[in-house]
Amino acid sequence: EAGVAQSPRYKIIEKRQSVAFWCNPISGHATLYWYQQILGQGPKLLIQFQNNGVVDDSQLPKDRFSAERLKGVDSTLKIQPAKLEDSAVYLCASSLERLETQYFGPGTRLLVL
């Protein structure tokens, strides 16, 4: 069974530029999560989808971050415009349903200069 796929693996941009990350969850997984992990810290949940609906986005900085999962399968996370403090690893995870084990992708490492 294929795992959670993410791309790109690495991205370097300048502040005020835009960037987008893509995630393809494990086939059949209804729930998808985006986390931000700053160096030396644990992951912080940004947004949770159940199929194509948002369950929780209370920790998503909505003035610059947006995410969508239009067809209830893959998802994109966008930052526009990026700030220096957005430098982090962005992890995508999926689970069969909301109360099941989460499986993580390899992450996208973002560096904002």
Next chain:
Amino acid sequence: SQQGEEDPQALSIQEGENATMNCSYKTSINNLQWYRQNSGRGLVHLILIRSNEREKHSGRLRVTLDTSKKSSSLLITASRAADTASYFCATDAQNAGNMLTFGGGTRLMVKP
């Protein structure tokens, strides 16, 4: 804010020794999970312990949960160099709908 706090922040041991990591949390939980993260890689789920369980085993891993003290411990027995990684506890708070809150992690180094 981070619900779980791991202790110690860093741990260095020799191969073959046991490693113990602790996690404390603040609010009532449905379950507590432990994850491993190798350098530059994604997180791997290790074990889940529910709030009505006190101890759970998986291979060389042993997890305990004390809900009265709001704490958990992860024991890795007979450690190997390949166990070198960061270990995170994550709590699924009651009524949170599987929204995990992670601690800051323990960085474990196992020297061959």
